[in-house]
Amino acid sequence: MNKFFGANVEQEDSNPDMLMLSNKNAFLSNDLFRKYDFAWDIIDVMIGGKSSIDLTRMTISSFHEADTFLITYGYDLQNENVAKEVKNIFDEAISFLEQILIPDPFTKISYLTIPKELKEEPDLRNLLLLASDTEHEHQAWACAILRIMHTISHVNNDISLKFFPEIQKQILTKIWSAVYVNNNGEKFFGEDETGIKVYDIDIKVKKERQSTIIKLLHKIENVAADVFDQIGIRVITNDKVDALLIIKHLEKKGIVNFCNVKPSRSINKLIDINLLKKILSHYKEQLLNAEITDEEFEELIRNEAENQSLITDHQDSAVNIYTSKEYRSIQFTCRQMIRMEYPIGNSEIKEQFCFFFPYELQVVDMETHYENRFGKSSHEKYKEKQLIAARQRVLGKLIRETFSKKH
Secondary structure, three states, X not given: OHHHHOXXXXXXXXXXXXXXXXXXXXXXXXXXXXXXXXXXXXXXXXXXXXXXXXXXXXXXXXXXXXXXXXHHHOOOOOOHHHHHHHHHHHHHHHHHHHHHHOEOOOOOOEOOOXXXXXXXXXXXXXXXXXXHOOXXXXXXXXXXXXXXXXXXXXXXXXXXXXOHHHHHHHHHHHHHOOEEEOOOOOEEEOOOOOOEEEEEXXXXXXXXXXXXXXXXXXOOOOOHHHOOOOOEEEEEEOOHHHHHHHHHHHHHOOXXXXXXXXXHHOEEOOOOHHHHHHHHHHHHHHHHOOOOOHHHHHHHHHHHHHHHOOOXXXXXXOOOOOOXXXXXXXXXXXXXXXXXXXXXXXXXXXXXXXXXXXXXXXXXXXHHHHHHHHOOOOHHHHHHHHHHHHHHHHHHHHHHHHXXXXX
């Protein structure tokens, strides 16, 4: 330390001038300490890939710092309407904790209770100060409430979802334009009954609010723009080969543009493409040599695909760690260009307001769909895993403390 700051401890007591110099250097040292005093966990959030949801504390020490933090976040509490908005977020966060996260996922018993003084706290700045005080008994609760508030804030302020009805209309209109429905309600991808007949088409037109919040709570990014299945379309085919034919049809007819597919979210756990290529090659050769008829070719490749084209474990994707390994489907995220009139500003503006919006498209054969729905990979088990993960992320310290007290 002396080497860097010039302090000579041996001469301090005998030389007043050196004592003054030492005090001056101590002052300079404090400035330097403050200059290089990094909040490393905050730095890790900004450039290290850590999520703010996983912070164990805030670093706010005054109302002034709290005001600055809130304003830069987007909330100026001096604005009456903004203050009401924040109060609504706070109230929803308390309700979400008490009704969704606090009850044990299995017994539904609530072993935790939000401290009354926090539930009745009128000033969000006090909550920020409390979340920064690691010595306070309610610090972990303040952090838990802020985690939920942050997530709700992003759900509330996803700009694309402000225009959801128009977005939904444009995407579904394009999908349905590729479908023919006959008088019996049977659905075909094509212009008439010569198209690819499907068992059914399921449309999920908007994710439930609570489900969205839970999903965001276990995502690293924790922002609503990264929820890719606000609109989800599931096409249930009669067999696995038809699943691939549907995907080909969607691309060829311009319903889905392959350039707008998000590669990192594409999953195929339904059919082994390499094995199918070999099956097709084998029977195409027989067909060309007139060894089999057209009808036999169709029957043979479909039977082979059903019996042999199974995805092995090494082909599993880690896109969603909460999806069961038993869940089988082909799914990918498409991004469609949405064009609409400018929502604000001069009505004389002729340009359109444009942006890409993601939606999830899933294709699965009827037999596999039944196994997905009622087997080990059912949606209820998937949601249960998500809830457990979100609960642990938000209330982990409080759950551990409660468990240790009981044991």
